[in-house]
Structure formats: C-alpha cells, structure tokens
Amino acid sequence: MKKILFLYIFCSFFLMIKAGEIDNLWLRMSANAKAEVICKKQSPTLTIAATELRKAWRGAPVELQVQTKKEWKKLGEEGFTIRTSADGKKITVASFGEAGILYGVYHLLRLQQTGELTAQLNISESPSYKIRVLNHWDNLDRTVERGYAGRSLWHWEQLPDTLSPRYEEYARANASIGINATVLNNVNATPQMLSREYLQKVKALAGVFRPYGIKVYLSINFSSPAELSGLSTSDPLDTSVRCWWKEKVNEIYRLIPDFGGFLVKANSEGLPGPQDFGRTHADGANMLADALQPHGGIVMWRAFVYSPGDSDRAKQAYQEFMPLDGKFRDNVIIQVKNGPIDFQPREPFSPLFGAMKQTAVMPEFQITQEYLGFSNHLVYLAPLWKECLESDTYQHGQGSTVACVTDGSVYPHQLTAIAGVANIGDDANWCGHPFAQANWYAFGRLSWNNELTSAQIADEWIKQTFSDNESQNDTIGATSKNIGYEWKNGASSSIKPIKGSMDLTVASWKTTFLPQVRQMMLQSREAAVDYMMPLGLHHLFAFGHHYGPEPWCNVLGARADWLPTYYHKADSVGVGFDRSSTGSNAVSQYQSPLCEMYNDVQTCPENLLLWFHHVPWNHKMKSGRTLWDELCYTYDQGVQQARSFQKTWDTMEPFVDSQRFHEVQRRLKIQTRDAVWWKDACLLYFQQFSCHPIPYDIERPVHNLDSLEQYHLKISNYENAPM
Ligand code: GCW
DSSP: OHHHHHHHHHHHHHHHHHHHHSOOTTOOOOSOOOOOEEESSOOHHHHHHHHHHHHHOOSSOEEEEEOOSGGGGGGTTTOEEEEEOTTSSOEEEEESSHHHHHHHHHHHHHHHHHTOOOSSOEEEEOOSOSEEEEEOOBOTTSOBTTOOSSSOSOOTTTTTTOOOHHHHHHHHHHHHHTOOEEEOSOSSOOGGGGSHHHHHHHHHHHHHHGGGTOEEEEEEOTTHHHHHHOOSOOOTTOHHHHHHHHHHHHHHHHHOTTOOEEEEOOSSTTOOOGGGGTOOHHHHHHHHHHHHGGGTOEEEEEOOOOOSSSSOHHHHHHHHHGGGTTOSOTTEEEEEESSSSSSOSSOOOOTTTTTOOSSEEEEEEEOSOTTTTTTTSOOOOHHHHHHHHTOBOOBTBTTOBHHHHHTTSSSOOSOOEEEEEOOOOSSTTSSSSGGGHHHHHHHHHHHHOTTOOHHHHHHHHHHHHSOOOOOSSOOSSOOHHHHSSOOOSSTTOEEOOSSTTOOEEHHHIIIIIHHHHHHHHHHHHHHHHHHHSOTTOOOOBOTTTOOSBOTTOOOTTOOGGGSHHHHHOOOSSEESOOOSTTTTOGGGGSOTTHHHHHHSTTTSOGGGHHHHOOEETTOBOTTSSBHHHHHHHHHHHHHHHHHHHHHHHHHTGGGSOHHHHHHHHHHHHHHHHHHHHHHHHHHHHHHHHHOOOOOTTSOOOOSOHHHHHHOOOOGGGGGGOOO
C-alpha cells in the first residue's frame, strides 16, 4: 500500500512538472469556475465549448444555441452572437454553426480575462476571412525550415498510432483566436507527403483538429505523379497526370472527408511546376482545382516566383501573374507575400494586391522571424501586418486597401483567405521567444478581424498572458502566481513589494506593466527596421541563414539576387535600388497616384526611399540632414530603442514570473548586442562609399569592419552572435 502511495505521489509530482513545462500561452484562465452551461445539442465541438465555459466562466449561466433558421445564415457558420437577457440572468451564445459557438465561447472568455465584460452583452461577430490558415514549413524529418522554436510539433514517426497531447493543445490555442486551417508541411514539399502511409498520419491529425473547427491542408510537390508513382511526366495537361491527381484526391477524401485542399509552391526556388512542361501557373493550378472541386477543396497557389534573369526581382511575380488574371478556377486563390521581395523588415505592399481583379488573392505573412532576429529578438509583428493591410492600393478607387481587396469587401470573390507562416515548434513555450507567442496570437486575431488595431491586440495578449486572473471583479492584474505574494481582490488592494518601493497593486499593474510592455511591443518592429535596414534598405542579411548583417556578402557562384549588393547598390554616388521610371520601373506596377508618388524622390515616403531610389549621400532629407547622417542617426535610434527595451523590461521584474522574466531578459541582451552589430556593420560598410564621418554625437562603433567581415556565424550558434 505504501509503495502504491509512493508511486502515486511520485507520478503525480512528475506529471505536475511535466504539465507545467508546456506553456499555456494566452489560455491561463482558471479551471475551477464550475459555471452553469446549458446546451441542448451534443457534439464533440459543443462539448469542447461547454467544457471551456464550465471550467473558466464566472458569470451568469450561459446557453449555447445552434440556430437553424435561415436568417442566421447571414453571419455564417463561424459567426456568432453573444447576448445577455434583459434581466441579466442568462447569456446566450448563438450561431448557425457549431464552430461559431466555439468562437463565441472563446470570445466571451477573452472578455472576462481582459476585463472587458459589460453588464449587457450584445455582440455580433463574423470573420474577415473565410480561411485563416497557418502554413507550417515543417519537414517530414521534423526539421522546420526557418523554424526557431525547436523541432516540428508533428511526430510523423509516431503517427498515426500515438497522438501527442500537444496536438490538441495546438488546436485549442488556434481555435481560441479564430484560426481554422493548417497546412501541415513545408511548401518545399516532398512527394512522399502524398503517400498512403503519410496520408494515414494526416488523417489522425485531422481527427484531433476537427472538433476545434480546424481543417487540414497539405503542400504538394508538383512532380508527385512522376516521383511517387513513376509516371513518365507530371505535365498538367497530360491525361494520365490529370487522372493521377483525381485519384489521389479521391483517396485523400476517403480518409479525410473535410480535407481543405492544397498549397503549392511551383516553379519557384528550384521547385518543379507547370512551366517545366511549357504550361502556365493557371494550367497547373486548374488541374489540381478540377480534382478538388467535387469535394469542395481549394488550391492556394503561391505567387512567390522569381528567376535570376535581368528583370528586377521585385517585378517578377506581377509580370508572371497579371497576364493570368481571370484564368484561374473559382476554387483557386493566389497566395501573395505581403511585399514584392520576401518578408523583409519593411517592404511596400505587393503590387499584385488589388491589381488581380478577376482572381481571388490572399495575403501571406511570415510569423516566424526569418528576417527579424529569429527567436532572439522581441519584434511584435502586428504593426508590420497592419501596415500592409491598411495600404491603399487605389485599384478600386481610394480606400481599396489591401485588407478590402482581399477580404471580399471590394471584389465579390467567394473565396477569401489569409495565411501566416507559423513560428511554432516543440519548444516548451511553443515559439522560442515568450513574446513571439504574441505574433501567433496577433495573426489569429487579425485573420478573424482585420480591423483590430495593433494596440488592441497587444493589450489583449498581455492581459491574458501575464496574468492568471482568479477574480471576477479584478480581471486584470499581477496575481499571486505571478509575483509570489498573496493576492487580494479590489483595485486598491496592496501587495507587499518584492523589491524597492514598487507599488504592486492591480492599479500599478494597469498603470505600469500594461502600458509599458504594450509600448515596448508597439515600438519593437520600427526599432528592428531602424537597427537592421532603415529608409527602405532591404536584404542586407548574411547569406543562407539570414541572421545578422552582411551587406558586403559575396558568395562565389551565388545567384546575384540572393546577394545584398544586388539590393543596396551602394557606390560613391549613393545607395539604394533605382526602381523609378529611370531605373527598373517597378513603380509602374502600382496604381496612380502611388506610381507617381513612389517615382519622385521628393514625394516617395522616406521609409521606402532606398527601396525605390538610388539616392546621393548628400541628398537632403525632410529632417534637414543629409542621407548619410540620417542613416547614421536612424541606426543609432534603433540601438537606443533596443537598450530602452532592456531598461523597461528590467523594471518589470516584480510583475512577471521569474522564468519568463529571465528568458526575456536574456534575449533582450542578445537583441541589443545584435542591434549594435547591425549598426556597426552597416555604417562601417557604407562609410567606405559615402566617405563621410559618423556624426560625433551618436554612439561610436565598437567593432571593426575587418573583423566583422571575417566573422561567419554558424546557424547552430545564433544565440551567441556576433562574438
Ligand atoms: O524567404 C524564403 C525562405 C525560404 C522559403 C521561401 C518561400 C520555404 O528563405 O526558406 O522556403 O522564402 O517562401 O518559399
């Protein structure tokens, strides 16, 4: 008996540690609320919704109502209403679909967690985009391309028999922010993904995700018919190839009846595609679309194409895809990266947005920080995505923003979608950097509602992530768990400070922690642009891994358009890529008045100046400074901001649990060190061309150009860069 007891205690201790190891993201609500929930219908999805409420809801009884009447169709199967009865004694969450009920429940819980509940709820929501999809660049060997949070979540070697508990946690986290789709594998896809063996594994994952309203999609390799089944060709117009895809798709739907469809990277960066057979992207996409159409599946066809020819890389996607506008089937959507090059810290929006009018187009954002300091740098990405979504394309008159031309409000396409390249791995905290979780969160929330502001989303995330509110009245605040002191209800309650004279009350959490952390987040993207590549500079990254600066980089035999010199074109006259009408004329791909605005050095926004122009070092900027001086001051400003983030965070220590505090603190040190590295590398390198001094009132370089040029960071060692 004693032995059993010992074993029990030992096991529960072990389990406790185990369970505690996996970060519960923004879902830190308490689990013992015992709320009253009424739900007449039963289903796996409704059970999840009811269970979430029972555990965490602290208000009036809630009724979950799946509506069947036609008028409810307008909100869609995912839209919902939340209403408090006139007497305040009941709350009803209603939707035409079960997924809508689930989203309504998470919405209600979010209001509770963030302290936004009102006495009379009268809410009606439906998503901005129909498909809100994560793209995992996960390989079958569990490596993750551009992944900085450990290995892939998908244990292919254990599937389909063993299901990791994290699959469900992943689904829950996604559902709680409105994500309803996942592409499981890398766009650089291996044909093996479509083998019978792997489809069984996919089926198992789809089974876990289904009750959470999440559909599974796959990236496919265009040569699969030849590679997987030995066909003599993968030509999309060949009858045997078309049959092969039809049969493959039928096989998938027999296993996974609600399979979402395919994501395709074709004729891009060496991958096969229809052009290998003299066919067009439309031929390729339509062949797949025809196979998927009877099952309701779709094709997300990527426009990320460029080749090392003469044409400016920034122009190529538009050149290839515009002639095909209107030639795609209705169940094809073109997936376009936010900018015309490749997820740089700042790019103008891709000119394909709004220009392709007869074809559905979806934005692709990168949540993983390939070009933004991996999981070392705190960079909150909502401002970057909002900048793109709010850009006016002028393609349908003024106000036709990227958001409007992709979410169905300007063009009447039935199919709308938005994709985010996931930053998720098997690290205990999911995303590497604790603040990188905010980017997963922000992507989900923006895909649900593209009108939310970056600040609103940051607020929501901070409140849910850095508190585990037990109390209904004080739903915001540092709690006993966070700071290690007894928590008392009431905004005036005071908690004995851990250090110094810090006033640790709910009020001080609201007036100190929340606004300061929010501000740090909101400034972080611009800070990264400033210390990495301000004023429209782009692609100054180290070759291959893209961590750290190498504006000098020249790899023998490498494609010119993979080298920084292709992009910055620094010389004794000035710096920047001339994309004006006297240069590559990429400006012509933008609708008037943008075209004229970008074309003129005087009217081009200064934060994109060197994207569109080769500008003399002595060019007078709006500040009155020369371009060279402006560059120096801006790099320095980025460094100073990184330093200020450290200062801010250090004062937050009393408000945060020690593990997360130290993790963030450690990474902010790296970020500041990297910012200095970036500034020194870029300024010392460009100084060789400008021949001007670095203004004397800014921080002096601490590195020598020679040693920086000698230094080659090993990707496995990126946490210890630069030296
Ligand atoms: O940004 C580049 C990345 C590649 C990636 C490619 C793409 C998946 O460096 O790693 O490949 O974009 O988006 O296809």
